[in-house]
Amino acid sequence: MLAREDNERITRVGPGTPAGELLRRYWQPVAASAELTDEEPIMKVRILGEDLALYRDKSGNYGAVGEQCPHRMASLAYGRVEEDGIRCPYHGWKFDCRGNCVETPAEAPGATLKDSIQHTAYPVEKLGGMLFLYMGPDPVPALPRWDVLTWEHGHRYIRKFEPLRCNWFQCMENSVDPSHLYWLHGDSAHLKPMMDGYEETHEFIRDAYGIMKRRTTPPTEPGGAPQVDQHPLLFPNTLRHVSHNRDTKRHRHNLQFRMPIDDTNTQVIVANFEPDETVQTPNDADAPVEYVEFRIGENKERYRMDMVASQDFMAWETQGPIMDRSQEHLGLADKGVVELRRMLREQVDIVAEGGTPMNVVPADRQQPIIELDVINERIGLMTPETRGAA
Amino acid sequence: MVTQEQNQTLTQVGPGTPGGEMLRRYWHPVAAAAELTEDAPIKRVELLGEKLVVYRDRSGAYGLVAEQCPHRLASLAFGRVEEDGIRCPYHGWKFSAQGKCLETPAEPKGSTLKESIDHPAYPVERLGGMLFAYLGRDPVPALPRWDVLAWERGERWVQRHSVLQCNWLQAMENSVDPSHLYWLHGRTAHLAKDLDHYEEKHEFIPFDHGILKRRISAGEAGRNVDQHPLLFPNILRHVLKTRDTGRLMHNLQYRVPMNDTQTQIFMVLFSPHDEIRTPPDADTPFEFVDMRGADGDYRMDFVLAQDVMAWETQGPVADRSREHLGASDKGIHLYRTLVAEQIEAVQNGGVPFGIDAPDRDAPVIELEVINQRIGLAQPQTEAAVPA
Numbered sequence: 059m060l061a062r063e064d065n066e067r068i069t070r071v072g073p074g075t076p077a078g079e080l081l082r083r084y085w086q087p088v089a090a091s092a093e094l095t096d097e098e099p100i101m102k103v104r105i106l107g108e109d110l111a112l113y114r115d116k117s118g119n120y121g122a123v124g125e126q127c128p129h130r131m132a133s134l135a136y137g138r139v140e141e142d143g144i145r146c147p148y149h150g151w152k153f154d155c156r157g158n159c160v161e162t163p164a165e166a167p168g169a170t171l172k173d174s175i176q177h178t179a180y181p182v183e184k185l186g187g188m189l190f191l192y193m194g195p196d197p198v199p200a201l202p203r204w205d206v207l208t209w210e211h212g213h214r215y216i217r218k219f220e221p222l223r224c225n226w227f228q229c230m231e232n233s234v235d236p237s238h239l240y241w242l243h244g245d246s247a248h249l250k251p252m253m254d255g256y257e258e259t260h261e262f263i264r265d266a267y268g269i270m271k272r273r274t275t276p277p278t279e280p281g282g283a284p285q286v287d288q289h290p291l292l293f294p295n296t297l298r299h300v301s302h303n304r305d306t307k308r309h310r311h312n313l314q315f316r317m318p319i320d321d322t323n324t325q326v327i328v329a330n331f332e333p334d335e336t337v338q339t340p341n342d343a344d345a346p347v348e349y350v351e352f353r354i355g356e357n358k359e360r361y362r363m364d365m366v367a368s369q370d371f372m373a374w375e376t377q378g379p380i381m382d383r384s385q386e387h388l389g390l391a392d393k394g395v396v397e398l399r400r401m402l403r404e405q406v407d408i409v410a411e412g413g414t415p416m417n418v419v420p421a422d423r424q425q426p427i428i429e430l431d432v433i434n435e436r437i438g439l440m441t442p443e444t445r446g447a448a
Numbered sequence: 449m450v451t452q453e454q455n456q457t458l459t460q461v462g463p464g465t466p467g468g469e470m471l472r473r474y475w476h477p478v479a480a481a482a483e484l485t486e487d488a489p490i491k492r493v494e495l496l497g498e499k500l501v502v503y504r505d506r507s508g509a510y511g512l513v514a515e516q517c518p519h520r521l522a523s524l525a526f527g528r529v530e531e532d533g534i535r536c537p538y539h540g541w542k543f544s545a546q547g548k549c550l551e552t553p554a555e556p557k558g559s560t561l562k563e564s565i566d567h568p569a570y571p572v573e574r575l576g577g578m579l580f581a582y583l584g585r586d587p588v589p590a591l592p593r594w595d596v597l598a599w600e601r602g603e604r605w606v607q608r609h610s611v612l613q614c615n616w617l618q619a620m621e622n623s624v625d626p627s628h629l630y631w632l633h634g635r636t637a638h639l640a641k642d643l644d645h646y647e648e649k650h651e652f653i654p655f656d657h658g659i660l661k662r663r664i665s666a667g668e669a670g671r672n673v674d675q676h677p678l679l680f681p682n683i684l685r686h687v688l689k690t691r692d693t694g695r696l697m698h699n700l701q702y703r704v705p706m707n708d709t710q711t712q713i714f715m716v717l718f719s720p721h722d723e724i725r726t727p728p729d730a731d732t733p734f735e736f737v738d739m740r741g742a743d744g745d746y747r748m749d750f751v752l753a754q755d756v757m758a759w760e761t762q763g764p765v766a767d768r769s770r771e772h773l774g775a776s777d778k779g780i781h782l783y784r785t786l787v788a789e790q791i792e793a794v795q796n797g798g799v800p801f802g803i804d805a806p807d808r809d810a811p812v813i814e815l816e817v818i819n820q821r822i823g824l825a826q827p828q829t830e831a832a833v834p835a
Binding site: 231373387 | 515516518519520521522523525526536537538539540552553555556559564565
């Protein structure tokens, strides 16, 4: 249980809010790179409560600028891109990707108005078919080269879900809550035969990236060995997971990004990688993107309950737009949730006091690849997948 | 006209509000019994500002509990029912219909966490094809056995109307306002030929269960009396005759406050019949009636939708400080006084109007409904229908 003020402190994401300032210290996934095309090179995005126009200019550079033109506030999302920037559709003001105003064509020749304009602009980087945005203070840190984004020995693809109508942190708590698996996913996942004999142990181990969640389940057959799965939560808002793809029979490694749109809306984007030695996918290439809908019913008031992700979405959304944690009743089975909240509160405090939070690495110390210790014995992944040296 | 403050007192329905506390002393319908099936045994409902789920467990018993699980606040509406309760879909906490937490399966064996949990739960009773809930304090009063719910000699069915987007009191004021009939319904109802010479008398007579509204008309159709009771606080008892079969359809129109600005209307209909029998505990057919057409606008050729248009356009909560009442609005004035008095009685620790203690042998409450124009000159009684 949290006091109402503490709940506010960890959930609000706008500029100037304590958690909003923490989240701005991390590169945030803003779109799949394939969403920007020659025909549609500009996309309106909302992230951490800020409305932006994300674009790729004619020379192939990415930019993210405040959506409203500083001149008379029309939307740059309806503007046009040029060789080296984006131009407002209303009066033609033009901006480069650093937010400099480079033209105000209706002004008199020699006008210096543009020199006084500094438009909101954030750096964008592309990796593994995703575009990432950094909205925090300088210096800009390293973009983490997570294995799923960086590996090249297989297939990579992106799934983007309908936006969730709830706060981002409800999704993250779910990632350190293995005891929900039996009940929420028991009927549709592989757990049904075990539902009557719930008995498993959970460990939550802090590491440099966040929390490693380890779940040990009892043997499924008499005399068998217990099974382990472990999936790291990458602080602050990513789950690294693996599952079995029934269609391809391959391991599906994935990163589940829960990107805060604003206080009460969250964009889930999942980057997937399936190792396949017969294929190479460069990590600077676009990856195919698929949109996934999960709402059903005449007024889209219900959820597809035959899909594991949608079952989770049901739970998170019905907890409320911002779950009121002063009303909950936690038990011992919720120790992972308690640990994650403690970590978040610590990191919020560190940023509030002027420090650098965990899992932020200076740009000059970027690692070529970060391979994570993901195990899932049930699906035959007994040791973590690695390609590091190669 | 009332002040804005008085208006608030009359219209607010949430827990702890004066109006909400008064309304909590009465049973309210939450669903048609036929809406809960083996395949869909749980339904989300909102009543008096509280978000709830009503369910039927595997043993056939009904329950009504707060929607959000007290553990981590996920919705029980997506849970599952078992032999003796409802289980949360998220971590499997299980609750009885009394709100006791029966199981917290992910907790260590011997955990006493569940004993500290008391989840909001309310009694449910089934009658005449409807499920009724009581959200008030103890003692739980009798569920009134209105004739339309309890008669057996005939056919019964129930309707859920599309959600009314306004406060409940606007719908009720309309029920003691017979002078709107000529103008709002004149063209579609039977009144068109009298529209040029409006001439009728209205009486509003307080009685044991509310206000008996009597209308004496004297148009070209001749002198006719009709009288329909308003059952306090939020029901209209009405009768009409179908054009196609010529049968009488007695009905109860429940205007159930979901919250301050939304109202769920249920209609229970009963048509006396020499041969058909519908016991009060039997399942009854259920239908959904939309007050808006395919274009999303009011169905203005339909009497009930004409009313809905009037009520909704008065505003989410009509601002009664801006109205101008006339002599023809005396029924509204009387009803508001009755509502205000009952709110005050509850605030003073008393028992409001029309509440009875439970009595298994309580008789059916037969109401004095007359409509001479459609041939109902004397109130209907069950005894009058051939056995």
